[in-house]
Amino acid sequence: MGMAEMFTTVLVANRGEIAIRVARTLDRLGIQPVMVYAEGDPSPHRHHGHAVSLGAGNLRETYLSIEKIIEAARSTGAQAIHPGYGFLSENAAFAQACADAGIVFIGPPASAIETMGDKISARHAVEARDVATVPGIAEPGLDDAALIAGAERVGFPVLIKPAAGGGGKGMHRVDEASALPHALATARREAAAAFGDDTLFIERFVTNPRHIEVQVLADTYGTVIHLGERECSLQRRHQKVIEEAPSALLTEAQRASIGQAAVETARSVGYVGAGTVEFIVAGDRPDEPFFMEMNTRLQVEHPVTEMVTGIDLVEQQLRIAAGEPLAIAQQDVTLTGHAIEARLYAEDPAAGFLPTGGTVLDVQWPWDESELGPDAVQRVRVDAGVEHGTAVGSSYDPMIAKVIAHADTRAEAIERLRAALAEMHLFGVVTNRGFLRALLAEPTVQAGELDTGFIDREGERIATSGSRGEVLAVAAAAQAQRAPGPSGAWAGDGWRMAGAVGRVVRFADGDGVATVRVRRIDEPHEHRYTELRDVDIEVQRADGTIERFERVPLERPTLETGEGTWVWTRDGDVLAEAPPRIRRGRGPAEPTLASPMPGTVVAVHAADGDEVAEGAAVVSVEAMKMEHVLRAPVAGTVHLHAKVGEQVARGQELATVTPTASTGESA
Template sequence: MGMADQMDDAQMFDTAQMFDTVLVANRGEIAIRVARTLRDLGIRSVAVRADDDPSPHPAHFDEVVTLGSGPLRDTYLSIERILDAARASGAQAIHPGYGFLSENAAFARACEEAGIVFIGPPASAIETMGDKISARHAVESRGVATVPGIAEPGLDDAALIAGAERVGFPVLIKPAAGGGGKGMHRVDDPADLPHALATARREAAASFGDDTLFIERFVTHPRHIEVQVLADRHGGVIHLGERECSLQRRHQKVIEEAPSPLLSEAQRAAIGQAAVETARSVGYVGAGTVEFIVAGDRPDEPFFMEMNTRLQVEHPVTEMVTGVDLVEQQLRIAAGERLAIAQGDIVLDGHAIEARLYAEDPAAGFLPTGGEVVDLQWPWDETGGLRIDAGVEVGTTVGSSYDPMIAKVIAHAPTREQAIERLRDALREMHLFGVVTNRGFLRALLREPSVWAGELDTGFIDREGERIAASLGDHADPELAVVGRLPAEVLAVAGALQGGAVPQQGPWAGDGWRMSGAVGRVARFADGDGVATVRVRRIDEPQEHRFVELRDVDIEIRRADGTVERFSRLPLERPTFETPDGMWVSTQHGDWLVEAPPRTRRGRGPAEPSLASPMPGTVVAVHVADGDTVAEGAAVISVEAMKMEHVLRAPVAGTVHLHAVSGAQVARGQELATVTPGSPGDAEEAA
């Protein structure tokens, strides 16, 4: 039983000291999630919104205050505008969500000076834990072990390089001021360290405004295990168990679960106590997460990594196994209440697992995508074991200005195996038109034997991700399969749904519309990553199926010549069913099975001299000057979108001609540079 059910009602819901009005200084799914608890507690909620932000979160609030338009520093990252919004709305407190200003000590201090309660820890705790170097020293003073490394303020590259030799390779470069994987780089070869340090400093400065770095020994076969803590203003500190977050790509979490399948009860208690001591080391107040790195073969020796002084993206899995609403606890603590929960009250009920749905294309190297959500259906749940925290709805445009995570799907069940199955079913049953996502990849990842067995480490997706992504065609999504029954004149919609693919052949091909269905209809779509084929064939016997409800959708086709054509409320009227092999469509001409065989990747052809942006984003670095001669593979331009940086490299040796400058906003497919083939030696002779 969840512990909320075990507590005295008067203790749980006494709101005598609770706030009347709370402003949420965030957007998207976390703003919507916080608003839900505010509504449950009868607290008036206030949202903030940038004028050009397509997020649907304002509709979930009692009042909305606009922040104007412009870059993030002038909207969601502007302390002055957030405080002005709080004053204008009469908010007594501000909940920062996560990201943005949630771990900004200056913001916490500014709230205090303005007489507004910051729903989070004291500024001093944010400052200490926000600097990973000072955090190491603080927890070591409480007997908490840290990863061996070199961590002192003001280390330049020369000192870090010398320190790395003493620590021993492989090493992990980490920004002192940041988290979330941004600016982190594993280095195995000493020769690669100078370049990695330069990249890490640039990323750290861009993300956190501070390029201070430190280095730790890279733990072999590491597992990422974090512990949720709660601390009140009266000295009470407890933990709510741990979360396993080892399934991550490039240090960004993908799948999280609670509890960890690695730990025994004794190990769980020990790591929980280490987290409590960590919180005490800085006088922590509120909800926080202490992150540990654990060697898979030594789970009894956790090393402190960092403390996130805010609510975590993956907090729902803890809520589902404990029955504790963490946002409610944040509010009560910020209002000055004592914790009404003792450590002995925490009972872990079953298992919960969360998948992050990202706007990215696994088949294209996980590059960020985008587009308008033209149709959306979340899975139906009658058991209470499924939760969707979403930041999009029909009509939402997913762009490159914000994080690529658009929703979280969380499943809870009595056992880990049942929770995984419930999550896989939920991912299968949902559909989302208009934006390419990692949904198919998530389902395939959850089928992996190692994942099923709980044999995880933080490098698993980096090692196996390409192989898993290549297998996705075996498990086609309905978005692609349903194209087979659309009218011929809207065939181009498949391009939008598949990330810019262009049709190669109409759906009613010469082999196609036969009453006998001997061959069937075929539609083929191609993009830069390969070819996807949709085949429609007649079936004589009804198959085992599941009904799929598809609403009418608006479709906009942008043709290569620049013309635009809209098909308003395109009717999708025919009964449609999903089978293990694809989509079964019942029509006046009989029953048809719409199949989507695997995408076939194109063979690597001769290198093109043009470098096009693989995603919409911003040019963050130009590594060469116009007219420079470069070797094949040399870095030319770096593009950043949705907190991900992609380096474009010279496809051939030759002379570079630049068509973009640092800071430029670029579209997917836009030419940023060309390379005139020829060796550097040839160029020198010509001169």
């Protein structure tokens, strides 16, 4: 039966880039998309279909409200609901509520979601099908004492994992027994906050692990196939950063073997729809993949599979949900070329990857050849969840876009992705764009010698490898370009007075101020005007060191704001800040604990007035799946200025520590 006859209207129970991406396929198939949104959510997804408000409130009152989503579907006549990923996509109660309301849930049966949604029951289900799992201790209701005892038997290092949820939330590697109690407490708190369930289990940490997952499709007639694997080993704190298909590790025989294990996993729970089976593989033993979990939904990284197979996974989800048998047999699946995806996060790699925020003041995406369909030839694709004017806050996931490239070979795909990332700019929000380009240029990455700990080991080095001086030089050149000549006049034809020579600009540079001078510009025009194509710049830092940059080009985007100048470079968009005002006071200030990111206070580790040691945990702030612990910079008395549950801004003072008086002074 054709899609137009089965579904005329489909509600997308999600937001951001995934809602927009699902709408693209719905539009192509002639199906009316219905978008839901929370009041105050700045995501542009509501403009990609008929929009229905879920009202104001927090996530549980909006995107996680099963009742409101069902009512939105009923009120718009939607016959089916596509859950995207995240939110309610792996919620068995939601799938059941759709069935009870006579609305098609575009996903697997509630029973499959329930079994695979609990990582402990999932292990037992696949083990019954002879699929290998990582050695560990995984039973329902284990308390901390049982987990600690089990970890001793498993052997360190171990990995703490929540039984519910995914996305790396609540996962912690522990290398020694003494660190386990604190890690368990943190993991339980994170799991309870994220999934409403603090059940934990422990697995042996596989050395030099590679994260390889397999895409499966299953219809209601018992046919299950796989579409090859994706390599997702480049991740930070268990959050994926770069994904690619196929994996550079596997041979054809190994690919067939892991694919069959994924098919058996899907069969173990009577799976229907599109799903992903995740495996952990030791880099030196690719013949022995261990099952980790099954994601009973579409994955963030699904575009790389679409680009190497030519199969629109959302279309397949729709057709399966409509009751059609799979029109693709296993022998029909071929992998052509190589695809690689980079996740653009709102985070500052140079500041320890802390989440950022702000308003998108200007954005230019790379070229996008992302038309979907069986005859489409895709080279570069952008799935974005922000546009000009979008406010990026801490309430949602930090990923704001994905850039995907396809080519005949892996090396060509990497270079195409780096070129696409170089072409774009996004002003107003600090992102990891420069880090992504630097990461893709790493010799280890280019050689395909990956493991899940690579970014955690090398991320700081990679993040700080760029030249801050170059950014300051470009910002100064941009200001010089706009500087009027001695007469204060601007030429109407784009030529400017030569008076910008010697112009001095000052920018914040760490804790000091960098002085930037325009040393020379092109020779004056015969009419005393100069076309400022290139300039020479000298950057003098607060410590007296000097960097010189010759013929800095001006043909690059910049944007002046009240905070400073946003500067595009091939390796990242950076805000060159105006120097801060000098604070004048009567004496040294008490050491302050300021929030490094916009977020929510999730824990207070000391009471107001407590005496704490230097380095003691005081306050924990969470934003965009990251928890950051603020510690006492000195020994002293804590004075709290925030409480658990409070929403805080970046830079907001959360506590101060009055230093303990020196005992070495005379009375």
